[in-house]
Amino acid sequence: MRTTVVVIGGGYAGLAMSRHLAVCGVGHVVLERGAVAQSWRSLAAAAHPRTG
Numbered sequence: 001m002r003t004t005v006v007v008i009g010g011g012y013a014g015l016a017m018s019r020h021l022a023v024c025g026v027g028h029v030v031l032e033r034g035a036v037a038q039s040w041r042s043l044a045a046a047a048h049p050r051t052g
């Protein structure tokens with residue numbers, strides 16, 4: 001596979017950049033060392049609603 005753009009990280013910034021590149025027709029790959037949107041998953045797991 002040949003590509004001119006490599007985005008490092010599939011978090012907020014990486015996925016937003018990937019979207020813009022796709023809209024502009026720029027071929028690219030996103031390299032993520034963990035799971036896509038990994039930081040959001042851990043943030044969601046850390047969220048504890050407080051009531052009362």
Ligand SMILES: Cc1cc2nc3c(=O)[nH]c(=O)nc-3n(C[C@H](O)[C@H](O)[C@H](O)COP(=O)(O)OP(=O)(O)OC[C@H]3O[C@@H](n4cnc5c(N)ncnc54)[C@H](O)[C@@H]3O)c2cc1C
Pocket residue numbers: 008009010011012013014031032033034035036037038039040043
């Ligand atoms: C407790 C907490 C609560 C938050 N609440 C909010 C909120 O309510 N609203 C809000 O807007 N923001 C919130 N934020 C901030 C928000 O999570 C971050 O600003 C946002 O995730 C940053 O996005 P990013 O793409 O720059 O980095 P990240 O989301 O961290 O993504 C970076 C990605 O790059 C990958 N990566 C890193 N190094 C490499 C490598 N060498 N090779 C391959 N992949 C790599 C990581 O695995 C990761 O998936 C919160 C943050 C914290 C800690």
